[in-house]
Amino acid sequence: MNTGLRRLLTIAEKEKRTIIGLMSGTSLDGLDIALCEFTGHGLQTQLVLRQFATMPYGSEFKQQVKEVFSKRAVDLEKVTLMNAYIGSFHAELINACLQEWGLTAQDVDIIASHGQTIYHAPASQHQVAGMPNATLQIGDGDHIAVKTGVITLSDFRQKHIAAGGEGAPLAVYGDFLLFSEKGQNRIMLNIGGIANFTFLPGDLDTSRIFSTDVGPGNTIMDAYMQANFPGTFYDAGSAVALQGTIHEGLLAALLAHPFFQGDFPKTTGPEVFNLAYLARAQEASSTTALSAQDVMATLNRFSAHGICDALRRTMEEEEFEIFVSGGGMHNPLLRRNIETLLPGVVIRDTAELGVSPDAKEAVLFATLANECLVGERLDFGAGRLRIPAVQMGKISLPQ
Numbered sequence: 065m066n067t068g069l070r071r072l073l074t075i076a077e078k079e080k081r082t083i084i085g086l087m088s089g090t091s092l093d094g095l096d097i098a099l100c101e102f103t104g105h106g107l108q109t110q111l112v113l114r115q116f117a118t119m120p121y122g123s124e125f126k127q128q129v130k131e132v133f134s135k136r137a138v139d140l141e142k143v144t145l146m147n148a149y150i151g152s153f154h155a156e157l158i159n160a161c162l163q164e165w166g167l168t169a170q171d172v173d174i175i176a177s178h179g180q181t182i183y184h185a186p187a188s189q190h191q192v193a194g195m196p197n198a199t200l201q202i203g204d205g206d207h208i209a210v211k212t213g214v215i216t217l218s219d220f221r222q223k224h225i226a227a228g229g230e231g232a233p234l235a236v237y238g239d240f241l242l243f244s245e246k247g248q249n250r251i252m253l254n255i256g257g258i259a260n261f262t263f264l265p266g267d268l269d270t271s272r273i274f275s276t277d278v279g280p281g282n283t284i285m286d287a288y289m290q291a292n293f294p295g296t297f298y299d300a301g302s303a304v305a306l307q308g309t310i311h312e313g314l315l316a317a318l319l320a321h322p323f324f325q326g327d328f329p330k331t332t333g334p335e336v337f338n339l340a341y342l343a344r345a346q347e348a349s350s351t352t353a354l355s356a357q358d359v360m361a362t363l364n365r366f367s368a369h370g371i372c373d374a375l376r377r378t379m380e381e382e383e384f385e386i387f388v389s390g391g392g393m394h395n396p397l398l399r400r401n402i403e404t405l406l407p408g409v410v411i412r413d414t415a416e417l418g419v420s421p422d423a424k425e426a427v428l429f430a431t432l433a434n435e436c437l438v439g440e441r442l443d444f445g446a447g448r449l450r451i452p453a454v455q456m457g458k459i460s461l462p463q
């Protein structure tokens with residue numbers, strides 16, 4: 065038998081598995097690396113997060129990715145080069161991280177890599193007749209496996225689409241396994257470039273679980289900061305937005321997108337919510353001369369609105385506790401806006417549940433890999449909102 069396959073079977077039969085989860089999100093801030101230890105699978109999954117680091121991307125790398133990121137027309141040679149380059153670069157970052165932690169490849173069983181989304185195109189968005197839901201993540205897993213010497217699982221989203229999903233959000237699988245709690249309805253809210261949440265009913269009735277994107281989290285705010293305050297990457301501490309005033313006309317124009325009225329589950333990305341979208345909303349509301357501070361204050365409230373409207377829709381049916389994760393929870397004005405729009409609702413973060421809010425998405429991919437190797441198909445039943453019953457991840461052997 066192929067020795068790599070034999071090793072894979074041995075790992076699947078181990079009582080405890082060490083899995084590195086990787087996430088490189090739409091914010092392009094860096095590679096999140098979570099070293100996780102798993103025992104069990106399914107609802108018996110026990111996770112210990114041993115180490116976590118975000119390896120920040122340099123400005124040159126960000127620039128390279130941006131050339132092929134969320135654009136309809138790109139240089140196909142560049143995409144091809146970046147697919148290999150990102151895979152190799154992620155491997156280098158993992159090797160550096162392992163060294164920092166005093167570990168070697170032998171200490172790791174599996175790497176679970178999300179890759180870099182460069183285009184997300186659910187059918188509701190592309191509206192090309194006869195074409196399916198589609199999404200594209202690059203940074204091929206073979207490069208990671210060969211350059212780290214660790215068996216790598218990657219490209220998790222295609223199976224989800226093949227089985228009828230939109231390729232996202234995948235958070236629902238990990239949220240269900242790691243954070244479901246009998247007797248407590250929970251909302252797991254992640255505010256990354258795009259904001260999404262999972263509803264976990266306290267009666268553990270899988271047919272009531274759902275997960276959905278709700279709109280932009282940080283993505284337009286980040287893009288606006290990068291375009292208007294060269295050298296800055298995001299509105300640290302909400303410093304710019306705090307100096308501005310919300311413009312109600314612009315806010316209304318921003319909220320006019322049909323995505324917000326669409327039923328759950330739905331997904332979106334910076335392909336829709338970007339600076340061109342902002343420019344059209346400014347034209348429509350005659351606010352092209354608004355100060356950068358007022359635009360940022362309005363964008364901040366806009367993100368909070370999308371999140372809170374979606375939460376309110378769910379609240380009409382159920383009461384729940386909210387656990388937040390993702391970089392947006394470090395934006396103080398965004399948190400305050402959410403609290404203003406949802407008075408009385410207490411927002412806690414996932415650290416209270418044993419997972420650092422910055423690590424949650426990387427932990428998710430490690431959890432998906434654990435399920436792929438040792439779990440059984442997670443069947444959420446017919447449900448009112450479809451969640452495909454699939455085990456995801458493609459296997460790359462180092463030799």
Ligand SMILES: Nc1ncnc2c1ncn2[C@@H]1O[C@H](COP(=O)(O)OP(=O)(O)OP(=O)(O)O)[C@@H](O)[C@H]1O
Nearest residue numbers: 089090091256257258282298300301390391394395
């Ligand atoms: N101190 C801070 N003040 C304001 N905003 C912050 C701060 N720290 C992080 N952020 C925001 O969080 C973002 C990074 O979030 P995160 O790492 O969750 O995104 P991501 O994983 O790329 O997104 P996605 O979930 O869409 O894939 C930054 O770009 C910034 O907008």
Ligand SMILES: CC(=O)N[C@H]1[C@@H]2OC[C@@H](O2)[C@@H](O)[C@@H]1O[C@H](C)C(=O)O
Nearest residue numbers: 181184232233234235256258260425
């Ligand atoms: C296509 C894609 O990369 N989507 C990301 C993005 O970032 C947040 C939101 O949009 C979510 O839908 C998804 O990632 C998380 C990890 C998910 O699939 O649950």
